[in-house]
Amino acid sequence: MEGDEYILKATDLHKSFGGGAAREHVLRGLDLRVRRGEFLAVMGPSGCGKSTLLHILGLMAGPNEGTIIIDGLDTTGLGERGRAELRREKIGFVFQRFNLISVLSGYDNIALSLRIRGLDSGGTDELLRAMGVADVARKKPSQMSIGQQQRLAVARAIAHKPDILLADEPTGSLDSDNAQTLLELLASANRQDGQTIVMITHSPAVAEVATRVVYMKDGRILDENP
Ligand SMILES: Nc1ncnc2c1ncn2[C@@H]1O[C@H](COP(=O)(O)OP(=O)(O)OP(=O)(O)O)[C@@H](O)[C@H]1O
Ligand SMILES: [Mg+2]
Helix, strand or coil, X not given: CCCCCEEEEEEEEEEEXXXXXXXXXXXXXXEEEEECCCEEEEECCXXXXXXXXXXXXXXXXXXXXXEEEECCEECCCCCHHHHHXXXXXXXXXXXXXXXXXXXXXXXXXXXXXXXXXCCCCCCHHHHHHHCCCHHHCCCCHHHCCHHHHXXXXXXXXXXXXXXXXXXXXXXXXXXXXXXXXXXXXXXXXXXXCCCEEEEECCXXXXXXXXXXXXXXXXXXXXXXXX
């Protein structure tokens, strides 16, 4: 619902992995509210469950308990098809491990993401230029540097101008100049296009571009009072 102040609401999320003695309770009643137009940075120690949380927010994995409401829509009862549709329509995702399609060129990784949404891929070259990776248009991911793959992954996630961009350490493999350029692009997507961004980062300097920073500890967001 457009009128809702929050574009993303996660309530009482629980997520465990493994069973028996090896069972690991990663999310433990986590609450998070993300306002429309917010640029939120999520910080926390390695292994605390940040990527797990982001995958659940992006409807790529289900929680054991809890609800995710996206743009007023409770996703709890949605089947795989409904989740995929919502993801395609509203969400852009930058994976910590990029998840580029290895058999496709840089250009086609972006163009495909646009075409499956029924969008024109005409702006692909320009986007690659803006991200500083025009030279990877014809290369396959395995022929790119890690930093180039990361920027391509971000380009692919923002190409369709999603309402919600979920980015898992999008500057983790970049030197400080390239990180800065990428952050400026994200900040402009946030300010000019009104994209809501949830970004995981380990870097306090990177978190500074965000409009709010939250910390994860013991499977929850600290000081998040819904
Ligand atoms: N698919 C899975 N199967 C089993 N355990 C998992 C799975 N995914 C994550 N975990 C476990 O859940 C915990 C949290 O992992 P997660 O990747 O969410 O951490 P993180 O905060 O993103 O860490 P990092 O900062 O290193 O990226 C880890 O102990 C990890 O081993
Ligand atoms: Mg992670």
